Amino acid sequence: MKKNVWPILALVAVLMTAAVVFAREDHRAYRDLKLPECAECHIGSGVIPNHGGGWQQQHRVLASGPNNNCYHCHDQATCQNCHKGGGLGAPLSASQWKRDIAPESHRTDWISIHPIQAASNPQQCSRCHEPRFCQDCHGKQKKSELTIKSHRKTPTGQSYIIVLPSEHAAEARRNLASCQACHPDGDQCMPCHSARTGLRINPHPRDFKGRNIQARTGNRTCNVCHDF
């Protein structure tokens, strides 16, 4: 434990004792400029420009730093309007999802297209949505309307295609959050993956850190499948 503490203390000490101040330009005076007008100052200024084409993906790293200067031009409404659907001052180009304003990343027919995006970077959805958000919609949708790989439509819902267990495993590992969208409690996993009954197929990864989960949640999570 002590071995882990010293590098952290050393890093903090270096940060605290560093002597030179690199003040950033105060941009408050320029907050109403159009983005291309920034180029008039920034050409040859030695500052890497930002707010370009990939800004939606890029801004996270800059905005979460303690030295960020976003507040020179933006208030928290800028964050909340995009991340949480706020609509005060929404641009005319912005579409909507029911009463919320939708961000630009949500394309036409987002109900049908979003599974592609959700699979691409599973962490991306959770930057704005709680897991419960998926369940709110998927819980209302008729199960027979959904088109899901490794599932077969039935007149009343979906049935899992049991002849393709390997495909199920690969799909679930790649995008487990999509399973959670319709099966929030994981009840459908239990017949095969519980340690108490059924097939008892171990679902844990090879280097599973079960003790960490147990230490933080008591036996609340483990008790779903195990007896202690």
Next chain:
Amino acid sequence: MTGGKLLFPVLLLLLSLAPVCALASDLKAQSSTQYLFYKDPFQDKTQGDLLQYVKFSATKIDAANRISAVGYGRVSKQLGSSGETERGDSDDVLGRLYFLYMNYAIPEDRGDIRLGRQFVAVGAGSGTIDGARVEVRNFGTVAISLFGGFDVRFAETSDRTKPGNCLAGASAGGSLFTGNNVEVSYLRKYDENDTVREMAGVHLDQSVLGKIKGYADLRYDLVHEAYGEFLAGVQAVPFSERMLTFTAEYFSSYPTFDADTIYTVFAVTRYREAIGRADWIVSPEWTVYGSYTRADYDGPTADVGTLGFRNRSKSVQGLTVSASVDVRRGYPGDLTGFRASADYALGKKALLAAGASYDSFQRDSMQDGFNAKKFWIGGSCEVRKDMVVKVRVEDLETRLFSSEVQGRASVDFSF
């Protein structure tokens, strides 16, 4: 906690800030009254909602102008709702408070102390809290941020904040030498008093001569002992007289879940992508950009390309046009998309805007592809100096509906 029940604490917070605002000699506010209509995809009927947004800032509360208060929120009510909540939405009056906090600015721009509901973000994660945040900056090279409070969880129509749901975090960072930034951060999330997330973040970046910047950003999940996200990249501005930026990035993501859900115990695979991007601000009028992404899903792959531009017309004063093309091939589906929009400012008081989108896609679980289309038109007009009226209508062709008309009308005041 439902949105309806949320109204009480919201009103309580507003009332508690009322004396503070009364002391403010500079009180600015914006209000937007909106009517939104849309087709509810679960009920196959057109629905309408009435919304009231308010945002305010109160400054010059004390003689030194160190204390300020800001707030932003909305109330909404669905009109003509059947009250059927199995597939429809609640017909309660729903509240959503985005932020409402008091801020104390430490003298000489040394930082801020904030109390109330606020958005917080550090390298290890982000969220909205009902609590406190202390930011200290401009002490030598170091900036420090500490925060903690109740974890506010917004759902589609409600706010599920519960006692025992808490969020706390800290970050420390600064410049070690010219052009350098280092940050370490920590975030802990509680659900019903159990720790369900524990993340550490590390960020490093270094600029060289203002032409090249290298950066790395890591989010490490301490519960699963695995890195949740890792980003490393290089940006280059090779020509001093051109705002042409090249970016190359590697990103890797390992999906981890809150420790109180059963999904936290399942094996998952890592997602990886490599990105090449170019952004060129050709002139104050022209901006062009393009990117290529190679995505790897631990086996299957995908190729994604984007190309786009923005132009502020020199010949037609007030006209701005933008367009982009996106092409994606591979797992878990193909997509070819096109978007274009234009807005035209009629003097300083009115704006007309219109656009079209086309997405041809086929998920790997779909038998056939589909072509989705969207057309929209909108406008805004400053009726008085403190009053703007906005209208927007769009028509969508989707897999669910051959014509899905939705839109909104708003009256905005600033005072």
